[in-house]
Every structure is written in structure tokens, then in C-alpha cells.
Amino acid sequence: MIPTTHYLILSSILFSLSLVGIILNRRNIILLLVCIELMLLAVNTNFVAFSHYYGEITGQVFVFFILTVAAAEAAIGLAIVMLLYRNNGNIDVNKMNHLKG
Amino acid sequence: MHLLQPQVVFYVFAAITIFSAFMVITQSNPVRCVLFLVLAFFASSILWLLVNAEFLALILVLVYVGAVMTLFLFVVMMLNIDIESTKKHFLRYMPFGLILVALLTGILLKALPQGIYKTSEVLPAAISQTETNNSSEIVSSEKKVSLSNTEALGMVLYTDYVFAFELAAVILLVAIIAAITLAHRQQIRSKRQNIVKQIMTQRNDRVKLVKMKSES
Numbered sequence: 001m002i003p004t005t006h007y008l009i010l011s012s013i014l015f016s017l018s019l020v021g022i023i024l025n026r027r028n029i030i031l032l033l034v035c036i037e038l039m040l041l042a043v044n045t046n047f048v049a050f051s052h053y054y055g056e057i058t059g060q061v062f063v064f065f066i067l068t069v070a071a072a073e074a075a076i077g078l079a080i081v082m083l084l085y086r087n088n089g090n091i092d093v094n095k096m097n098h099l100k101g
Numbered sequence: 102m103h104l105l106q107p108q109v110v111f112y113v114f115a116a117i118t119i120f121s122a123f124m125v126i127t128q129s130n131p132v133r134c135v136l137f138l139v140l141a142f143f144a145s146s147i148l149w150l151l152v153n154a155e156f157l158a159l160i161l162v163l164v165y166v167g168a169v170m171t172l173f174l175f176v177v178m179m180l181n182i183d184i185e186s187t188k189k190h191f192l193r194y195m196p197f198g199l200i201l202v203a204l205l206t207g208i209l210l211k212a213l214p215q216g217i218y219k220t221s222e223v224l225p226a227a228i229s230q231t232e233t234n235n236s237s238e239i240v241s242s243e244k245k246v247s248l249s250n251t252e253a254l255g256m257v258l259y260t261d262y263v264f265a266f267e268l269a270a271v272i273l274l275v276a277i278i279a280a281i282t283l284a285h286r287q288q289i290r291s292k293r294q295n296i297v298k299q300i301m302t303q304r305n306d307r308v309k310l311v312k313m314k315s316e317s
Contacts, residue, residue, distance in 0.1 A: 016204075
């Protein structure tokens with residue numbers, strides 16, 4: 001069977017790819033949300049692999065809750081994106097400087 | 102031969118997952134980006150099936166790909182975003198990004214303890230698979246085998262984690278209310294009746310008597 005280490009390598013590659021996606025992408029806020037989803041997928045893969053390794057079902061319960069929270073986050077985030085597009089006419093991250101922070 | 106089969110499946114779908122994650126962060130078109138994310142979810146649900154998380158793999162396909170990604174696609178297609186401006190910016194920073202990926206992965210792998218997670222054997226299952234003459238262990242192992250993944254998850258979820266489960270339901274309710282409140286637009290052409298205005302209206306507002314001569 002597959003060693004647990006390989007699952008950990010896979011999820012660390014996924015996590016760092018999505019983190020770099022967040023860092024490099026400065027234009028489109030939807031791509032930021034997509035990268036966050038990818039990050040949560042990497043974390044969930046870790047949870048599932050460890051759940052199998054230890055023979056405990058608890059890790060999968062946590063994945064269940066992470067999926068719930070991620071669905072809520074996606075819904076609210078997309079609603080905010082819609083509102084932003086309606087007010088500004090674009091969803092460029094660089095142009096969100098109304099507060100002049 | 103059949104021992105080699107799960108490993109082949111794992112490496113093929115791990116490669117598909119990493120490829121589609123790479124395409125997600127390099128694509129400039131958001132629609133294509135979300136579609137590659139869907140591919141990543143499908144591939145990793147198969148990876149979850151390999152470690153006996155059947156319920157979560159199906160939930161990932163049904164709920165995530167079926168609902169959340171559809172929501173993403175709807176929003177991406179509703180907003181028209183200029184695609185061309187994003188591409189040039191990305192290609193310039195691409196080598197920097199790849200170096201950063203290698204660095205982060207190296208750090209994360211360095212943080213793993215050496216030699217602990219090399220095996221894939223489940224620890225309690227490995228104990229129960231060994232032939233023991235103790236009859237009570239055989240009974241317990243049979244009881245463990247008879248539970249499917251969904252049943253085992255439900256047994257834990259509705260007993261130990263029932264409070265967290267209810268909190269998750271409340272979070273979903275809050276998300277519904279928040280999303281509707283944020284995205285709802287006041288209807289301009291609505292014909293809804295205003296009850297207060299109807300009750301408070303006076304006779305003078307509506308009826309006007311006009312005196313005019315009768316035509317003979």
C-alpha cells in the first residue's frame with residue numbers, strides 16, 4: 001500500500017502551490033478564493049491520511065467540519081465579490097485602496 | 102500484480118492533482134481556473150478513496166464539486182473580467198514562484214519526523230489482522246469489520262461530536278443569511294403592497310371632488 005509520507009508530500013506540494021498562487025496573484029480576487037479552497041483541500045488530505053494511519057475516525061470528522069466551514073466561507077466570499085463588482089465595476093485587488101491603509 | 106495496483110492509481114491521481122493545482126495558479130482565465138480546481142477535487146477524492154474514506158470522498162464530489170464549485174462558476178461567469186491584463190504580470194514572476202514552491206515544500210518536508218510515517222499499515226488493524234487465539238479479540242475485530250466507513254463516521258459524529266455538529270448547522274444558517282443579505286438587491290419593479298401606507302392613508306389623498314357644470 002501507499003506510505004503515509006507520500007500523502008504528506010502531496011499535500012505539502014498542494015499547500016505551497018496554493019500559497020504561491022495567493023502571493024503572486026494580485027489581480028483577481030476570485031483566484032484568491034480558489035487558492036484558499038485548494039489550501040483547504042491539502043489540509044483535508046493530511047487529515048484523511050493521518051486518520052487512516054492511526055485507524056481513528058476522528059480525523060474524518062474534522063474533515064467533515066472543515067468542508068462545512070469552507071462551504072460557508074465560499075458562499076459569503078462570493079457574495080462579497082458580487083457586492084464589490086456591483087459597486088466598483090472590477091474585482092482588482094490592487095484597486096481596493098479606498099481606506100488608504 | 103494486484104498489490105501494485107493501488108500504488109499505480111495513487112501516483113497517477115497524485116500527478117493529476119498536482120498538475121491541476123499548477124494549472125489553477127497559472128491560468129489567466131478564471132473559468133478555466135475553476136474547472137481545473139474541479140479536476141483537482143475529483144483526483145483527490147479518488148486519493149481519499151484509497152485510504153478508506155469513502156463517505157468523505159463522495160461528499161467531496163457531491164457537495165464540493167456539485168454545489169460550491171457550481172456557485173464559483175456562476176459568479177465567475179456573471180462578472181466579466183478583463184483577462185488580458187493578468188497574463189503579463191504573472192509570467193514575469195513565474196520563476197520566483199517556482200522557487201518559492203520548492204522552498205516551502207522543502208521546509209514542510211523537513212518538519213516531518215524521520216521514519217515514523219513510512220508504513221501505510223493501520224496500527225489497530227495490523228494488530229487485529231494477526232492470528233490470535235484470544236476469542237474476544239476475534240469478536241471485536243469482526244465487529245470492527247462489519248461497520249462501514251459511513252456508519253463509523255455517523256457513530257462518532259452523532260455521539261461525541263453532536264454539539265459541534267449542531268454548531269456546523271448554525272454556521273451554515275448564518276452563511277445563508279449573510280450571503281442573501283449581502284447579495285440581495287432592492288427590487289425596483291416590485292409590486293409589493295405597503296401595509297402601513299395603506300392603513301394610514303386619508304380620504305383626501307385619494308378622492309378629489311371636482312365641481313363642474315352639467316352639460317345640457
